[in-house]
Amino acid sequence: MKFHPLIAILLATAACAPDPVLGDFAVSPLPKEITVEEGAPFVFSPRTAIQAPRELETTARLLSEALEEATGMKPALSEKGRIVLSIDPTLPEEGYRIQCRKNGIHIAGGSGKGVFYGTQTLYKALPVHPQGRPALPAATVQDTPAFSYRGFMVDVGRHYFDIGYLEELLDIMALHGINVFHWHLTEDQGWRIPVPAYPRLTEVGAYRSRSILEPGSTQFDTIPVQGHYTREEMEHLVRYAADRQITVIPEIDMPGHMLAALASYPELGCTGGPYAVAERYGVFADVLCPGKDATLDFAKAVLEEVMDIFPSQYIHLGGDECPKERWESCPDCQARIRELGLKDLPGKSKENRLQTWFMEQMQEVLRARGRHMMGWDEILEGTPAPDVTVLAWTSPKAALRSAREGHPTVTCPIQHLYFSNPRWNRLTGRESIDRVYSLEVVPAELSETERKNVIGAEGCIWTEWVADSTKMEWEMLPRIAALAELQWGAPKDLDAFLPRLEKMTQLYDRRGWNWKKDIAEAWH
Numbered sequence: 059m060k061f062h063p064l065i066a067i068l069l070a071t072a073a074c075a076p077d078p079v080l081g082d083f084a085v086s087p088l089p090k091e092i093t094v095e096e097g098a099p100f101v102f103s104p105r106t107a108i109q110a111p112r113e114l115e116t117t118a119r120l121l122s123e124a125l126e127e128a129t130g131m132k133p134a135l136s137e138k139g140r141i142v143l144s145i146d147p148t149l150p151e152e153g154y155r156i157q158c159r160k161n162g163i164h165i166a167g168g169s170g171k172g173v174f175y176g177t178q179t180l181y182k183a184l185p186v187h188p189q190g191r192p193a194l195p196a197a198t199v200q201d202t203p204a205f206s207y208r209g210f211m212v213d214v215g216r217h218y219f220d221i222g223y224l225e226e227l228l229d230i231m232a233l234h235g236i237n238v239f240h241w242h243l244t245e246d247q248g249w250r251i252p253v254p255a256y257p258r259l260t261e262v263g264a265y266r267s268r269s270i271l272e273p274g275s276t277q278f279d280t281i282p283v284q285g286h287y288t289r290e291e292m293e294h295l296v297r298y299a300a301d302r303q304i305t306v307i308p309e310i311d312m313p314g315h316m317l318a319a320l321a322s323y324p325e326l327g328c329t330g331g332p333y334a335v336a337e338r339y340g341v342f343a344d345v346l347c348p349g350k351d352a353t354l355d356f357a358k359a360v361l362e363e364v365m366d367i368f369p370s371q372y373i374h375l376g377g378d379e380c381p382k383e384r385w386e387s388c389p390d391c392q393a394r395i396r397e398l399g400l401k402d403l404p405g406k407s408k409e410n411r412l413q414t415w416f417m418e419q420m421q422e423v424l425r426a427r428g429r430h431m432m433g434w435d436e437i438l439e440g441t442p443a444p445d446v447t448v449l450a451w452t453s454p455k456a457a458l459r460s461a462r463e464g465h466p467t468v469t470c471p472i473q474h475l476y477f478s479n480p481r482w483n484r485l486t487g488r489e490s491i492d493r494v495y496s497l498e499v500v501p502a503e504l505s506e507t508e509r510k511n512v513i514g515a516e517g518c519i520w521t522e523w524v525a526d527s528t529k530m531e532w533e534m535l536p537r538i539a540a541l542a543e544l545q546w547g548a549p550k551d552l553d554a555f556l557p558r559l560e561k562m563t564q565l566y567d568r569r570g571w572n573w574k575k576d577i578a579e580a581w582h
Contacts, residue, residue, distance in 0.1 A: 076190035083156070083194070085182035086539045086558040087235055087546035089201035097196035098160040100140075102184075104131050109139030114173055116301050118143055121177040127568070128184045129192045141165070143173050152237075153202030156180060158194050168202075174303045175201070175235055182233070186564040204547025205499065207468055207514025209238035209307075210538065212530075215245025215318075216339065217521040218264075218285030219530070225298055226527075230534060230571065232302035234542035239299055240374065240516060242309045246317035246336035250286045251310070253363045256323065256356065260286040263318035266335045272523070273480055278337060283525075292367050307432065308368045310360055311376030313346035313416055319356075320344055326353045328388035339522040341379045348416040349390030357416075361423045372447060373424050377417055378434035382409035406440060414440025421446070432468075435460060449516065451476070458501040461511040469499045470516040475541065477533045478519045487579035488552075491559065494540040495552055517541045528572045535573035536563050556581045 078101045083092045102125070110118035118135050121143075126132035133141065140162040149155060149168035154176030157164045165180065167173035179199060184192050210231050212219070219227075228239060243251045249263030264286040268278040287295075299306050316326075317336045324331030328347040336342060347353050364373060385391040386409060398415055400408040414437075421431045421443065432447040435456040442448075447466040450456035453473065460467040472479055474497040485493055500512045519533050539562045543555060560581045566573045 078193035079185045079190040081184040081192065081194050083158075083179065083183045083197055083199050084558060085179055086548075086555070086562050087542040088548040088555075088558065089179060089199050090547075091198075091200040093198045095196045095198065099193040099195050100158050100160060100163055101191050101193040102129050102131060103191070106131065106141065107134045107136035107139035108141045108143065109136055110143040111145070114143045114145070114170060117170060117174045117177060120174075120301065121181070124177070124181045125184075128181060128186075143177070145169065145173065150202045152206075153200070154179070156197070156199040158197050158199075160196065163194070171237070171303045172202075174232075175203075178233060178235060182562075182565065186561060186568060201546070203235065203545060205512075205514035205545050207238060207516070208236045208542070208545035209240050209468065209470075209514065209516030210236050210534075210541070211240035211242055211309075211470075211516055211518040213242040213245065213518075213520045214250050215242060215248045215311075215315075215521075217283060217525045218248065218250060219521075219527075220285070221287065221291045221295055223527055224295055226571075227530070227534075228295075228299050228302055228304055229569075230531075230538065231304060233565070234538050235546055236538075236542065237304055238514075238516070239304050239306045240309060240518075241306055242311070242374075242520075244310050244315070244318065246315050246342055247339070248283060248285075248335065249318040249322070251292070251308070251364070251367075252286060252289060253360050255359050255363075258322035259319060262322040263335060266337055268337050270338045289367055296368060305370050305372075306368060307370045307372045307374055308364050309374035309376060309432075310364060311378070312357055312420070313348060313413065314341070314378065314380030315376060316346050317342055317344060319346070323356065326350070326356055328384040328391060341381060343381050343383050345380050345384060346416075347388060347390055348385070348412055349388055349392070349394040354416075354419060357420055358423050361420060365424070365427050365429060370429075372430050372432050374432040374449075375417060375420055376434060377413070377437040378451075379436065380413060382407065382413075385409045385412060410439050411441070413437075414442065417442065438463065438465075447513070451518070454497070454501060457512060458503055461501070461504055461508045465511060467512050468514050468516050469497070469512060470518055471497070475515065475517045476520065477517055477537055478521065478524055480523060483533070486576040488556075490574070490577055491537060491540050491556070491580055492552060494537045495543065495550070495555065497544060499544050515541065515544050531572040532574050535566055535571055536577060537574075 108118045122133045142164045144166050146166040151168045152171045154167040154172040165176040249259045252260045265284040267282050271277045296306050320327045320333040321335045395408050400411045402408050424431050435448050435450045444464050448460040449468045450460050451470050454471045457467050457469040499515045500509050524530050
């Protein structure tokens with residue numbers, strides 16, 4: 059029997075081809091169901107292609123780029139691909155199912171969100187450094203997140219990070235199944251969003267000449283910090299995030315943390331100034347004056363501009379760390395208090411109630427355009443409306459209180475989920491990971507009804523002491539993987555999690571991301 063020369067070449071090539079190198083679907087966050095089955099694995103080849111309907115083309119393109127990075131082979135988008143993406147409305151909206159067999163891989167999701175998360179699991183399941191042909195075992199994988207709100211916050215007020223770098227941070231979030239980028243855009247130390255009606259916000263408020271050197275120091279550096287985003291840049295980032303199933307929630311912190319705005323427009327404060335963009339960090343007595351109609355007009359104009367740029371259902375209005383001492387002696391604030399008939403109540407001063415009134419005025423601006431207000435848990439010192447979503451940061455007990463009072467609640471206590479806090483970042487190795495991993499997102503003391511008020515968890519990076527990308531990534535990585543395990547509801551087993559975490563750090567290395575190397579003590 060004679061062989062056609064081409065067949066002989068193919069047989070010889072197959073005989074010399076390296077063996078398949080299997081990946082593993084036990085990724086982070088760990089899917090709820092992984093059923094490894096009998097049968098040959100799916101082996102990637104240069105002929106592997108991706109098939110997807112038009113509404114999933116963006117996800118298919120991102121998957122193709124990710125697979126090229128992982129395997130060196132970039133799948134084409136085809137009408138007859140062996141990797142098939144599809145919508146299955148019987149699945150939960152953010153849920154997905156992966157069916158991997160020798161002849162192909164099918165990723166189905168309850169919506170485009172679920173399909174995207176399935177592609178991220180597929181990418182993470184591949185061997186990191188294959189010495190042969192990358193392959194995945196025959197298996198069925200099913201997953202759906204435990205919480206609808208899976209957030210990560212980055213403060214760009216203290217230090218400015220450009221849009222290109224924020225895209226990279228969104229890539230990190232997408233890899234971990236995070237679906238909310240909470241963008242903290244204004245601070246005492248810098249104002250980063252332009253408002254056409256108030257141009258000095260970025261002409262003056264986006265600049266400071268120096269910064270305090272370290273916590274407790276009296277010395278300053280000589281490095282100017284400046285920068286703001288254009289509207290076009292912010293709209294671009296919103297689209298970039300949406301392609302990765304991430305919603306951008308902007309935060310304009312008010313009525314406190316407003317020194318950059320007051321330096322730009324002194325008439326918005328109780329004393330009229332002079333004010334300066336803050337060069338130190340902390341809580342400052344000078345805040346917006348709610349007794350002046352001009353202040354209300356300013357705040358409303360800012361929010362209208364924010365809503366024009368950001369389509370998010372939620373707008374975060376801060377509401378935290380707002381001292382009342384200026385209001386107590388301000389004629390305009392006291393006149394407003396008398397006009398509104400505000401009185402001291404048990405545990406709530408009339409000035410606290412003035413802040414509640416101010417926030418209610420802003421909430422009406424949001425409601426008029428179908429948006430919802432978010433705020434830090436200090437807003438509970440007043441009497442916020444039941445539909446205000448509370449980010450509980452001051453302690454785990456804040457989430458308990460917020461949920462018991464009926465508010466949609468996001469758990470983000472400083473003790474566990476503030477990744478940049480100098481006090482809590484002194485931990486290393488296993489202890490550093492366990493600080494995040496050990497948090498109970500839903501307080502055990504809540505009743506079954508109250509537990510439903512906890513909608514998720516959020517990690518936070520405040521940038522007082524984070525001035526560059528290396529430090530930013532060092533703060534995020536690899537603890538963001540522990541956060542994702544909480545957000546997706548993976549079983550709590552730190553010893554089982556650490557090997558998955560080690561593989562994640564290998565992915566970080568491949569992508570050129572910096573991670574906190576002393577944490578490797580946890581698995582060495």
